[in-house]
Amino acid sequence: MKTESKLEKVLNSGKFAVTAEIGPPKHASGDGMKHHADMLVDYVDAANITDSQTAIVRISSIAGGVHIKEKGVEPIVQMTCRDRNRIAMQADILGAYSLGMRNLLCLSGDHQKFGNHPTSKNVYDVDSMQLIHLVRRMRDEKLFFSGEEIKENEPRFFVGAVANPFADPFEFRVDRLEKKVEAGAEFIQTQCIFDMERFERFMEMVRERGIDERVHILAGITPMKSWRAAKYIGNNVSGMIVPDALVQRLKNAEDPKREGIEMAIEQINYIKENVKGVHGFHVMAIAWEEVVPEIVERCGLYPRPNVD
Amino acid sequence: MIIAQQKSIQDIASMIEDCNKVLLVGCAGCVTVCLAGGEKETEVLAASLRIKRRLENKPLETVTFVATRQCDPEYIETLESYVKDVDAVISLACGVGVQYVAERFSDKWVVPALNTNFIGGSLNHGEWEERCGLCGDCVLHRTGGICPIIRCSKSILNGPCGGSQYGKCEISKDMDCAWQLIYDRMKALGKLDKLMEYQPPKDWSKSRDGGPRRAVREDVMID
Numbered sequence: 001m002k003t004e005s006k007l008e009k010v011l012n013s014g015k016f017a018v019t020a021e022i023g024p025p026k027h028a029s030g031d032g033m034k035h036h037a038d039m040l041v042d043y044v045d046a047a048n049i050t051d052s053q054t055a056i057v058r059i060s061s062i063a064g065g066v067h068i069k070e071k072g073v074e075p076i077v078q079m080t081c082r083d084r085n086r087i088a089m090q091a092d093i094l095g096a097y098s099l100g101m102r103n104l105l106c107l108s109g110d111h112q113k114f115g116n117h118p119t120s121k122n123v124y125d126v127d128s129m130q131l132i133h134l135v136r137r138m139r140d141e142k143l144f145f146s147g148e149e150i151k152e153n154e155p156r157f158f159v160g161a162v163a164n165p166f167a168d169p170f171e172f173r174v175d176r177l178e179k180k181v182e183a184g185a186e187f188i189q190t191q192c193i194f195d196m197e198r199f200e201r202f203m204e205m206v207r208e209r210g211i212d213e214r215v216h217i218l219a220g221i222t223p224m225k226s227w228r229a230a231k232y233i234g235n236n237v238s239g240m241i242v243p244d245a246l247v248q249r250l251k252n253a254e255d256p257k258r259e260g261i262e263m264a265i266e267q268i269n270y271i272k273e274n275v276k277g278v279h280g281f282h283v284m285a286i287a288w289e290e291v292v293p294e295i296v297e298r299c300g301l302y303p304r305p306n307v308d
Numbered sequence: 309m310i311i312a313q314q315k316s317i318q319d320i321a322s323m324i325e326d327c328n329k330v331l332l333v334g335c336a337g338c339v340t341v342c343l344a345g346g347e348k349e350t351e352v353l354a355a356s357l358r359i360k361r362r363l364e365n366k367p368l369e370t371v372t373f374v375a376t377r378q379c380d381p382e383y384i385e386t387l388e389s390y391v392k393d394v395d396a397v398i399s400l401a402c403g404v405g406v407q408y409v410a411e412r413f414s415d416k417w418v419v420p421a422l423n424t425n426f427i428g429g430s431l432n433h434g435e436w437e438e439r440c441g442l443c444g445d446c447v448l449h450r451t452g453g454i455c456p457i458i459r460c461s462k463s464i465l466n467g468p469c470g471g472s473q474y475g476k477c478e479i480s481k482d483m484d485c486a487w488q489l490i491y492d493r494m495k496a497l498g499k500l501d502k503l504m505e506y507q508p509p510k511d512w513s514k515s516r517d518g519g520p521r522r523a524v525r526e527d528v529m530i531d
Contacts, residue, residue, distance in 0.1 A: 082462075108470070114479075124463045133506060134509075145509065167469075167472050172468070172491050175504060179466065179504055179506065238471040238472070239478065
């Protein structure tokens, strides 16, 4: 193992990994996150803490990581390129590691236009590709972004990145995934999969190039609460595709929430059986964390392996 | 060229509300081409201000002049005789011109009539688009002649981000994704392999982030 990450151990064991997402609140109490961590602790290997997602100010991902770690859940600290320059990023990378964080997920971040501070400046001093490369370099070559030596106690993160098979240009998404792997990404979480056919085409290209053997890909799964939410996401969130059939199925359901859970379970089971090259599942139950245990259990992913 | 747009008449009038006589100085450079501060716009603005003030029973006297360029001290000198007896100077140049006028006539109240927007070009008559981020270290040879610094909302060098869909940027369905354009062009040129090259973090010290910049060409200096 290159790091102390539990997620790395699970992925390297060859078993399906399970991660979830805990969104920090827009206030200064970590109690809700701890509550969600209690709920998830036996059902996931690690949980992402989002970094002011959709550019809305929330408890920081690192502070959130401390809260859930206290409850026994291994954090995956998300770090976007939107809000910090390379100095602040490295300060947070050192700080997060010193607080016991072992997984770092590098991403661009949603544009601030979508958040509650649309007049703010965006930074993008480095991009997600560069962040992946430089965090790996901190670990493997003990170098700051500038190339200066880290004399001792270098941060040794298990480095993750994201891939969006539903964004365009479609073919270049596989190229860009490969570029992220070349830059040093060790695990990949995909955008929420609703268009299974497109995801399968994406994975086919991934396998043709052997990328699945060089990186652990976790398929992004999001249970939907209502047909309106599904339609909204498909129409209004750039880089998301929600097929009409899925919206229709939710619309026709007697109990749409139950149907949403069933659909998520079906998706995971389908991928487990049919889509080679997927090494785990990232269950993003947005503001609906309490359904994760049932989904994990009914997909035969419970109990989680003990790798310690 | 520099693209600028005129401030509202109300905004400009409020800057000179205590003045009785003002000089309006147009510029025959970029702002003439982008129809914001040339001879015609200078005359129209002067007339508009006079009418507004007359309606308010506070008549305003205006003098107009168009400098060849306001970003060159030698052309600012040509203003000297006009500046003497006015209470304020309204510059219809970009921000550079306003500052050159203010610097030269340090005892005068000098105000801007324009908002300086960006460096760009014409799309159609009356429509301009930003095309250069003035980063000081051009990367257009890596990106098929399409600037990711200014045309990508996130200035990403290893794009596109996950928000690119149907050729559009995540921030607006009316905005092309620069990285889709880059991809299409590089594909057409048979140079997609270039996009697989990792582009390291940029040296922003060559941009505004290194502090105000100065360019020197010793070979053309006279003294």
